[in-house]
Each structure stands twice: as C-alpha cells, then as structure tokens.
Amino acid sequence: MVKILIVDDEPGVSHSLALNLEVAGYQVQEAGSGEEAIRLVEKEIFDLVLCDLRMEKMSGLEVLRQIKRCSPDTEVLLMTAFAAVETAVQAMKEGAYDYIAKPFQHDELLLTVRKALERNQLRLRVRVLEQRMRDKYGIENVVATSEAMQSILRTTAALAGTDATVLLTGESGTGKELVANAIHQISPQREQPFIAVNCGALPEQLLESELFGHVRGAFTGAITNKRGLAEEANGGTLFLDEIGDAPLSIQVKLLRFIENGEIRRVGDTQTHHVKVRVIAATNRDLQQMMQAGAFREDLYYRLNVIPLHIPPLRDRGEDILLLAQHFLKKHAQRLHRPNMRISPEAQSCLLQYHWPGNARELSHAVEHAVTLSGNKELQPADFPPHITQPPSIIKRGKQDYLEGSLAEVEKAYIFKVLQDTNWNQKQAGKILQLSKATLYRRLKEYGWHNRVKDGRQGTA
Numbered sequence: 141m142v143k144i145l146i147v148d149d150e151p152g153v154s155h156s157l158a159l160n161l162e163v164a165g166y167q168v169q170e171a172g173s174g175e176e177a178i179r180l181v182e183k184e185i186f187d188l189v190l191c192d193l194r195m196e197k198m199s200g201l202e203v204l205r206q207i208k209r210c211s212p213d214t215e216v217l218l219m220t221a222f223a224a225v226e227t228a229v230q231a232m233k234e235g236a237y238d239y240i241a242k243p244f245q246h247d248e249l250l251l252t253v254r255k256a257l258e259r260n261q262l263r264l265r266v267r268v269l270e271q272r273m274r275d276k277y278g279i280e281n282v283v284a285t286s287e288a289m290q291s292i293l294r295t296t297a298a299l300a301g302t303d304a305t306v307l308l309t310g311e312s313g314t315g316k317e318l319v320a321n322a323i324h325q326i327s328p329q330r331e332q333p334f335i336a337v338n339c340g341a342l343p344e345q346l347l348e349s350e351l352f353g354h355v356r357g358a359f360t361g362a363i364t365n366k367r368g369l370a371e372e373a374n375g376g377t378l379f380l381d382e383i384g385d386a387p388l389s390i391q392v393k394l395l396r397f398i399e400n401g402e403i404r405r406v407g408d409t410q411t412h413h414v415k416v417r418v419i420a421a422t423n424r425d426l427q428q429m430m431q432a433g434a435f436r437e438d439l440y441y442r443l444n445v446i447p448l449h450i451p452p453l454r455d456r457g458e459d460i461l462l463l464a465q466h467f468l469k470k471h472a473q474r475l476h477r478p479n480m481r482i483s484p485e486a487q488s489c490l491l492q493y494h495w496p497g498n499a500r501e502l503s504h505a506v507e508h509a510v511t512l513s514g515n516k517e518l519q520p521a522d523f524p525p526h527i528t529q530p531p532s533i534i535k536r537g538k539q540d541y542l543e544g545s546l547a548e549v550e551k552a553y554i555f556k557v558l559q560d561t562n563w564n565q566k567q568a569g570k571i572l573q574l575s576k577a578t579l580y581r582r583l584k585e586y587g588w589h590n591r592v593k594d595g596r597q598g599t600a
Contacts, residue, residue, distance in 0.1 A: 141167045142257055143184070147177040147191040147203060148219070153242075157190065157249075164250055174198030178206050186214050188237075188256055193220035193227065201227075201234060208235045213263065215256040219244070265297035265326065286456035292319065295448060300326040305398065307383075307443045308421040310450030313500030316421040317381060319450060324377040329417050332376030335369045340385025347390055349406050352397075358407025370403050374414040383443065384424035384435060395439045418443070453495040453502065457586045463499055464490055467506040468518070475510055482518045489520045489528040491588065492555045554582055 144166050148154040151172065158168040169186075171177035174195055181189070189207055193200035204216050218231050221242040231239050237256040240249065296319060299306070306323060308316040317336060324334045342350055345359065353368030370378055380386075386394065397403050401413045420443045429435035453460060464482060472480045482490070486509075495501055509522035520528040554572065561567040569579045 141165075142187045143167045143169070144253070145169050145171060145177060145180060145186045145189045147171045147174060147189060147195075147200075149173055149192065149195045153192075160246060160249070161253070164253075166253075174200070174203040174206075177203055178210070181207050181211050181214065185211065187260055188215045188217065188253065190217045190219060190253075193218050193231075201231060204231065204234050204236055213260065215260045217252060217256055262294070262297060265300050285462055286459045288451040288456045289459065292448060292450065295446075296323055297326065299323055299446065301328060303327065303329065303417045305417070305443055305445040306419045307445070307447050308419065308450060309426075309447065310421075310423060311452045311496075311498055312423045313498035314450040314452060315499060316423075316450055317379065319448065320377075320379045320419040320421060323419060324379075324417070327377065327417060329376045333373050334377045334379065335373035336379040336381055337369050338381045339390070340382035344387045344389060345406070347386070348393065351390070352393065352403045352405055354406035355408045358405070362407065365405075368403065368405065370397060370416065371412065371414055373416045375416070377417045377419060380418065380420040382422060382424075383420040384422035384426055384429060388434070388436065391436045391439050395436065395442060398439075398442050453498045455585075457491060457588060460490055460495070460502065461487055463502055464506055467503045468510065471503075471507045471510045477510060480510060480513075480516055480518065483520075486518050486520045486523060486528070488555075488559065489523065491586070492552060493527045494551070551586060554579075554586075558588070 142165075144161055146154050146157050146161075146168060148157070148170075149172055154170045154172070158170055161168045169180065169184075171180055174191075175198055177189065177191065180186075189203075191200045191203050195203075200218050200220070204218065207214055207216055212235075215237045216235065218236050218239050219242055220227070220239075227239070237259065238252055240252055306320070308319055310316055320336075321334055324330060337347075337350060339347060349358075349362075349366070349368065351368050351370055353366050353371060354362050355365050356362055380394070393404075398418050401415055402411050403414060404411050426435050426440050426444075430437050430440055453463075461482075464487075468480060468482060472478060490502075490505075497504075505523050505527055506518075508524055509518045513519070513522040515522075554568075557568045557571050561571065565576070565579060565583075569576055572579065574582070
C-alpha cells in the first residue's frame with residue numbers, strides 16, 4: 141500500500157488532511173515537526189511526503205533537503221498559506237514535486253497527490269527497465285547518459301502493464317530489436333515467448349509460411365503441417381522487423397491478423413485465432429512509402445499506435461565513449477585480453493567520426509582494434525582507417541577540396557580548432573568566427589559540450 145507522511149506543526153490541519161487521504165485509500169502517518177519527520181523517513185520508506193513550508197525550528201525547505209539526501213526516491217509536496225513564486229521555484233530546484241497553496245480544494249489535493257505518486261512509480265519503472273536491459277541484454281544503444289535515450293527509456297517504461305502496438309523507427313544498427321525486447325520484458329506477456337521475424341529476409345511465399353504456417357501439400361516441399369511464428373508467439377510478443385520490406389500481399393494479411401488475431405495457414409481453408417502483442421520496426425520512411433503506394437495506409441495507422449524513434453548515434457555523441465568502453469570490455473573478455481583501454485587520441489577520433497552504421501559499426505570498429513592491437517592501449521592506428529583519418533584533401537583542377545559531406549567537413553574543422561585551442565570555447569569561437577551560443581549548439585549536437593573550457597579557470 142502507498143505510504144504518505146504528513147508534516148505540519150498544526151495538529152488540526154494535519155489530522156484533517158490525514159483523514160481525507162485515508163478515506164482515499166492511502167496509508168498515512170503524521171509528524172508534528174521537521175525533526176520528527178526526518179527520524180521517520182530514516183526508519184521507514186514513504187512514497188510521498190506532504191510538508192508545510194513554514195514551521196518552527198525547521199522549515200519545509202530544510203525538511204525537503206534532508207529527505208532528498210536520505211531518501212531520494214520519496215516525492216515531496218510542499219504546502220503553505222503564503223504562496224510565493226520565488227519560494228515555489230526554489231522548492232522545485234531543491235527537488236520538490238510541486239507546491240500547493242492553502243486553503244486547497246479536496247479534489248485538487250487528491251489529484252496532485254495522485255500525479256506525484258504516478259511520477260514516483262514511473263521513475264521506479266525506468267530504473268527497473270534500465271537494470272533489466274543491462275542485465276539481460278547489455279547496454280548496446282541503450283546508454284542512459286544522453287537525454288535522447290533517457291526519453292526512450294521513460295516512454296518505454298510507461299508502456300509497462302499494457303499490450304499496445306508499438307512502431308519503432310530508426311536507422312539500421314540503432315538497437316530497435318533491443319528496445320522491442322525490453323518492452324516485452326516489462327509487459328504482462330513477459331513470461332511468454334518473444335518471437336522475431338525479419339520481413340525483408342524471405343521471399344513472399346516463404347514469408348507468409350513463416351508467419352502464418354502451412355498445411356501439408358500447400359506447396360512443393362510442404363510435407364507436414366507447420367505452425368507459423370504468429371502461433372508460436374501466442375500469449376507473448378511478435379516482433380516484425382523491417383516491416384517496410386513486407387510485400388503488399390502480406391501486408392493485407394498482417395492487417396487482418398493485428399486487428400482481430402485471425403490467421404490462415406497457407407493452403408488451409410480454416411482460420412485460427414491467436415492473441416499476441418505486436419511490435420514492428422523499420423529503417424524506412426513508411427509515410428513516403430504510403431504516398432508511393434508501397435505501404436498500406438490502414439496498416440501504417442494500425443501499427444503506429446505508440447511510435448518510438450530511436451535516434452542515430454551521431455545525434456547522441458555523449459554516448460559514443462560509453463558504448464566504446466562497453467564494447468571494449470565485451471570484446472577484450474571474449475579474446476582473453478583483459479585490462480585494455482582506449483587512448484585519448486583514439487577517443488578523439490571516435491568522437492569525430494559520423495558513425496553511419498551506428499552502434500553496430502562502433503562495436504565492429506572496437507572489435508577490429510582489440511583483435512589487431514599488440515598493446516594494452518588502443519591507438520588510432522588500431523581502428524579501421526576510414527574512422528580515424530580526418531577528411532582528406534583532394535584535387536579538382538587547380539583547387540583543393542576536403543573530401544566528405546559538408547556536415548562532416550564542418551565537424552572535422554571545429555574538432556581540429558578545439559584540439560588546437562585545448563578545448564577552450566572562447567578561443568575556438570574567435571578562430572571559427574562563431575558566437576558563443578552558435579558554437580555551444582554545435583558542441584551539444586556533437587556531444588562535446590561537457591569537454592570544453594569557457595575561457596576562465598576550470599571546465600564549463
């Protein structure tokens with residue numbers, strides 16, 4: 141049962157509030173001072189603390205600070221008869237969930253309490269999801285440092301307890317199947333099978349048979365009845381990878397199956413019903429395909445109930461080195477080469493590269509380096525040359541040109557200037573003739589914003 145602590149030095153207010161919350165189904169305790177509240181929080185776990193802002197001896201803000209130190213997962217809702225915007229902003233900065241002014245309406249208070257508890261549960265789900273992803277599936281493409289991937293984790297965690305259809309989009313190598321598997325692991329179907337099928341890996345007839353099964357004699361080589369993967373996944377999750385490559389004839393049957401769980405084996409006259417959760421994924425632009433008549437509009441909208449876009453690695457540059465370290469540990473252990481590390485020079489090269497193959501390419505690059513290196517410390521020369529060599533100068537008549545796309549050339553030039561200025565943002569901005577705001581946007585885009593110096597002592 142949810143446990144709530146009320147902290148108020150006015151017993152009448154505290155008792156009245158406790159009664160209302162108990163009627164709403166919550167388990168409630170009361171503390172008449174901030175000191176008593178801290179003692180209780182140190183002994184017991186509370187999901188939510190409702191604390192008066194102005195109390196004798198210890199203020200609500202001080203209670204908030206001490207609660208967050210000893211029980212960071214506990215939500216704190218501050219109450220006061222002296223509503224002030226400045227205090228509210230300070231309370232939020234200190235970690236309070238919200239700020240509510242007395243006298244408050246009963247319904248308003250219950251709604252705020254419910255929302256605070258929902259956020260508490262969502263945060264715990266995210267933590268469980270992160271742990272499951274790491275323990276069972278590793279952290280490929282699910283690094284929790286970048287805000288982009290944090291957002292993916294939060295949305296994925298919010299799907300816990302549901303069986304909604306999910307459409308994952310993103311470039312090849314970004315980890316769509318990993319996310320699909322994670323969604324399955326926190327779903328009500330987690331004890332049932334997770335079955336993946338690549339819709340682009342088989343010709344049309346074989347794909348239909350693979351998905352829906354066939355009966356004996358349905359085609360040459362069909363010597364027995366065979367259940368399809370949709371039936372194998374009954375009660376669990378069916379992951380339709382590369383759904384954009386499915387032929388139109390299969391799309392029709394997929395739509396019927398997703399809408400009512402109805403399947404018909406190849407060569408059969410009878411229909412069967414199964415109950416599965418469907419997660420689809422593609423690296424193609426399905427809306428463009430719809431306009432071209434290559435993908436059914438009704439199937440797209442049936443799949444796109446919960447859309448999740450997995451960002452490419454180049455858009456979350458702060459994850460590159462963490463992933464590289466993860467892959468280094470993985471490949472070094474497999475090849476019996478412990479205690480390896482990546483040199484600062486090699487790290488700089490990895491940060492500079494565009495990673496069109498995303499985390500899969502990064503894994504292969506690290507494996508290449510670990511396999512070929514004769515040293516404990518990986519150097520730029522150990523990695524594939526196209527990754528560690530900057531854009532080269534090529535001749536076009538009498539002119540010299542940098543080889544590569546405009547974005548790659550710009551990134552390479554900014555990187556070189558930052559290296560030359562020892563990552564001093566102020567000096568680099570002068571050389572590049574960029575304003576501080578513009579340069580910072582570039583640095584954040586590349587995931588380098590935590591490495592620069594601001595022109596004063598210390599790191600920005």
